[in-house]
Amino acid sequence: MLTSIILVTYNKLDYTKQCIDSIRQRTDEGRYELIVVDNGSMDGTQEWLAAQPDIRLIANSDNAGFPRACNQGLAAAAGDLLMLLNNDTVVTPSWLEGLTTALLSATDIGAVGPVTNAASYLTSIPVPYATMDEMEAFAEAHNRPDPAKWEERVKLIGYCLLMKREAYEQVGELDEQFGIGNFEDDDFCLRMRLAGYKLLLCRDTFIHHYGSVSFSADRTLFQQVLSENTELFKRKWGFDPAIATTIRVDLLDVVKDQTADGERLRVLEVGCGCGGTLLALKYRCPSAVLFGAERNEQARGIAEAVGVTMFSSGRPDDWQLIEDGTLDVILIGEAHAYTAVPTQLTRMIRKLRPGGWLVAGFMNAKFYRYANRLADGETLDDKPWLTSEKAGAMLAAAGVSELRITHAVEPEHDRDDAGLERAVERAGAGADQLVLKAAYFLLHGHRMAAPALTAKPSVGRGGSGSRSRGDRVASNRQPEQKQEQEPEVREQLPAALAGEAADDRAQPAVLKEQNDVAFTGERLVVNSDVKSQFRDVYDEHMVRYEAAAEYVHGLHVLDAACGAGYGTRMLHDAGAASVTGVDIDPESVELAQRDYGHPGMLFMQGDVLCLPFASETFDAVVSFETIEHVASGAAWIREAARVLKPGGLFIVSTPNRAVTNASNYFEEQPFNPHHRFEYRTSELIGDLLPMFTLEELYGQNWIDDSQFAAMRWLRQTNGMALEREERLRIEQTGSELLPFHAFRSGEPMYVVAVCRKRIGGVDG
Numbered sequence: 001m002l003t004s005i006i007l008v009t010y011n012k013l014d015y016t017k018q019c020i021d022s023i024r025q026r027t028d029e030g031r032y033e034l035i036v037v038d039n040g041s042m043d044g045t046q047e048w049l050a051a052q053p054d055i056r057l058i059a060n061s062d063n064a065g066f067p068r069a070c071n072q073g074l075a076a077a078a079g080d081l082l083m084l085l086n087n088d089t090v091v092t093p094s095w096l097e098g099l100t101t102a103l104l105s106a107t108d109i110g111a112v113g114p115v116t117n118a119a120s121y122l123t124s125i126p127v128p129y130a131t132m133d134e135m136e137a138f139a140e141a142h143n144r145p146d147p148a149k150w151e152e153r154v155k156l157i158g159y160c161l162l163m164k165r166e167a168y169e170q171v172g173e174l175d176e177q178f179g180i181g182n183f184e185d186d187d188f189c190l191r192m193r194l195a196g197y198k199l200l201l202c203r204d205t206f207i208h209h210y211g212s213v214s215f216s217a218d219r220t221l222f223q224q225v226l227s228e229n230t231e232l233f234k235r236k237w238g239f240d241p242a243i244a245t246t247i248r249v250d251l252l253d254v255v256k257d258q259t260a261d262g263e264r265l266r267v268l269e270v271g272c273g274c275g276g277t278l279l280a281l282k283y284r285c286p287s288a289v290l291f292g293a294e295r296n297e298q299a300r301g302i303a304e305a306v307g308v309t310m311f312s313s314g315r316p317d318d319w320q321l322i323e324d325g326t327l328d329v330i331l332i333g334e335a336h337a338y339t340a341v342p343t344q345l346t347r348m349i350r351k352l353r354p355g356g357w358l359v360a361g362f363m364n365a366k367f368y369r370y371a372n373r374l375a376d377g378e379t380l381d382d383k384p385w386l387t388s389e390k391a392g393a394m395l396a397a398a399g400v401s402e403l404r405i406t407h408a409v410e411p412e413h414d415r416d417d418a419g420l421e422r423a424v425e426r427a428g429a430g431a432d433q434l435v436l437k438a439a440y441f442l443l444h445g446h447r448m449a450a451p452a453l454t455a456k457p458s459v460g461r462g463g464s465g466s467r468s469r470g471d472r473v474a475s476n477r478q479p480e481q482k483q484e485q486e487p488e489v490r491e492q493l494p495a496a497l498a499g500e501a502a503d504d505r506a507q508p509a510v511l512k513e514q515n516d517v518a519f520t521g522e523r524l525v526v527n528s529d530v531k532s533q534f535r536d537v538y539d540e541h542m543v544r545y546e547a548a549a550e551y552v553h554g555l556h557v558l559d560a561a562c563g564a565g566y567g568t569r570m571l572h573d574a575g576a577a578s579v580t581g582v583d584i585d586p587e588s589v590e591l592a593q594r595d596y597g598h599p600g601m602l603f604m605q606g607d608v609l610c611l612p613f614a615s616e617t618f619d620a621v622v623s624f625e626t627i628e629h630v631a632s633g634a635a636w637i638r639e640a641a642r643v644l645k646p647g648g649l650f651i652v653s654t655p656n657r658a659v660t661n662a663s664n665y666f667e668e669q670p671f672n673p674h675h676r677f678e679y680r681t682s683e684l685i686g687d688l689l690p691m692f693t694l695e696e697l698y699g700q701n702w703i704d705d706s707q708f709a710a711m712r713w714l715r716q717t718n719g720m721a722l723e724r725e726e727r728l729r730i731e732q733t734g735s736e737l738l739p740f741h742a743f744r745s746g747e748p749m750y751v752v753a754v755c756r757k758r759i760g761g762v763d764g
Helices: 013-026 045-050 066-076 095-103 132-142 165-171 184-194 219-237 249-258 276-284 297-305 342-350 368-375 388-398 417-427 469-474 528-533 535-549 566-573 586-596 633-643 681-688 709-717
Strands: 003-009 032-039 055-060 081-086 109-115 150-153 160-164 198-206 266-270 289-293 309-311 327-332 352-364 400-409 438-447 556-560 578-583 601-605 618-624 644-655 692-704 746-757
Touching: 003 013, 003 066, 013 032, 013 045, 013 081, 032 045, 032 066, 045 055, 055 066, 066 081, 066 184, 081 095, 081 165, 095 109, 095 160, 095 198, 109 165, 109 184, 132 198, 150 276, 160 165, 165 184, 184 198, 184 219, 184 297, 249 276, 249 327, 249 352, 249 400, 249 438, 266 276, 276 289, 297 309, 327 342, 342 352, 342 388, 342 535, 352 388, 368 417, 388 400, 388 438, 388 692, 388 709, 528 535, 535 566, 535 618, 535 644, 535 692, 535 746, 556 566, 566 578, 566 586, 566 601, 566 618, 578 586, 586 601, 618 633, 633 644, 633 681, 644 681, 681 692, 681 746
Parallel strands: 003 032, 003 081, 032 055, 109 198, 266 289, 266 327, 289 309, 327 352, 556 578, 556 618, 578 601, 618 644
Antiparallel strands: 081 160, 109 160, 150 198, 352 438, 400 438, 644 746, 692 746
């Protein structure tokens, strides 16, 4: 079988001679033809080539560019196998035999390439030699056929590329838009993958590569061409090749430390690009089942072509093919993207089996370059940068334990020493320079595995054999389990509403979806997008209003900061005598009236710090996820007490800073830009008690204390075991409202307090 070897030359005659001599010495005569396309060399290269009887020369009068010259050579080739080889290579014993064996091992393999001493994309290996004689000895020992060393790749590097003619003819020529060179090989390889062919990096075959000889004399030109062709590639493919085709060695190193070679794994990578990292993982674990999430359609198509089961979004609710508790590993290179939607991260963690691993990358907010720009007053519109403390709290809240950190330190040759010194001075003498030097960091840990807590019946107002109201509310999201009802005495409906049909209140209406209203992250909207993409957020809000509905039958209720109005309607349908929804946003009020308005309900614009109602107007005030949005939580609590009748009910929820912003002091801006502050539970209670008596206290999304970085550090400092006994650890509880008295050594992400206005006010 004839192999056509095509070289492109432009000056550098000495390298060309060395390359051709190595081909002649290390390749069986009669097995190949040698075609050289010269791009107008001026150092005698064309004259020397023309004098060689075993070379077919195509002499261009000027520099036609590397891809065009390759196409000229390929068009002239007669072989069944086609080889593109750089003229700054030196081939080695058995090089062509090794590559050919891999190429012909299966019909769906389109192209193969060797490893070397100097090339990008993890194609180079460590070498011990210092001379070419030593290189020969090294290569001869290295080049031993071994199919276990054939690694499937998304792309290969074009310094040495052996392909089948049929694959080349199906894919077509190299794209000559890439001018004198760079990225034409990426483009060609991706087209070959989309055509259904595999690409193999043959780790059992080594050749020497001097590297970038054509550009070595003019690095400025090299950088210019690299930049221009990067933009050309982006326009053609719709993604950055440096990002979408990359192999994340940092992520893979963590997986390597946690798993054994050959282990059967179910792995998901979020933001997987074209699937390069997943293919590299499969080389270590050939039986691995690969899943990927990627929004870019073109990159997703390539990942699908390489055998990855793909999803088009990073929302776990869209991954129907992956059942909860079935993944071994989740890789997410840009986990900072989930800071605005932490519930999506929680849903993602549920896809892991108990003990399964998460490896997550974050942009480092303490990185000296970023910190200096902020100190200079720049307003940065970059990705969300986090401290390791905030990122750790976010992962712990999502159910990840035993967190470890790895910092990606900026290479020393790229470092701005003056800038680093400035950041150190600002941070103080005790600053950790390792952290300041790291542009990003990895956090990795495993999904908490804990037994479910069994809620025990407690004594309630219905007697020793009944559940308390608190226990019943805690279980109201379990529709398959019948709830034990306690006897209650409820007020008669006011006479003005007595004429309403009983059936109108018997079954709550199905909430209308506001599919023409976008969810911005500030006010929840009931629509199909929210239900599918932000299901955890949706469930958390629904649970709160369903809990409040247990209390409001026959009462005149204020729904403060009612937002879209769905909750106001839920309170009405639960049997409230009347419900008034107030929100500061006039558009939300208008849409609420449009979609949820009903007799016995009123929507109006108003500020919760200055409500347009007389004192002692309402029997109950419901205030969910409102207090953290106002300037003063204590002022809102006083205003709520003002409009409530003596003994009136106040139901309030808010995030718990101990989980959501654990490193913040009260006075510091929370990470959520819509929040003015966030309470710890004790601070909320402290502001409530002057005006209210606390009846019940619930939490959502409970986290065991053992998952918090501060607790783990204190225990380590004191020589105590980091882990809590498994039987005592709190499992991930989700959106269900669970009472504080059921937990020890834990914190909820959200707190819900049920209070009564003190009769007689503060002094009562």
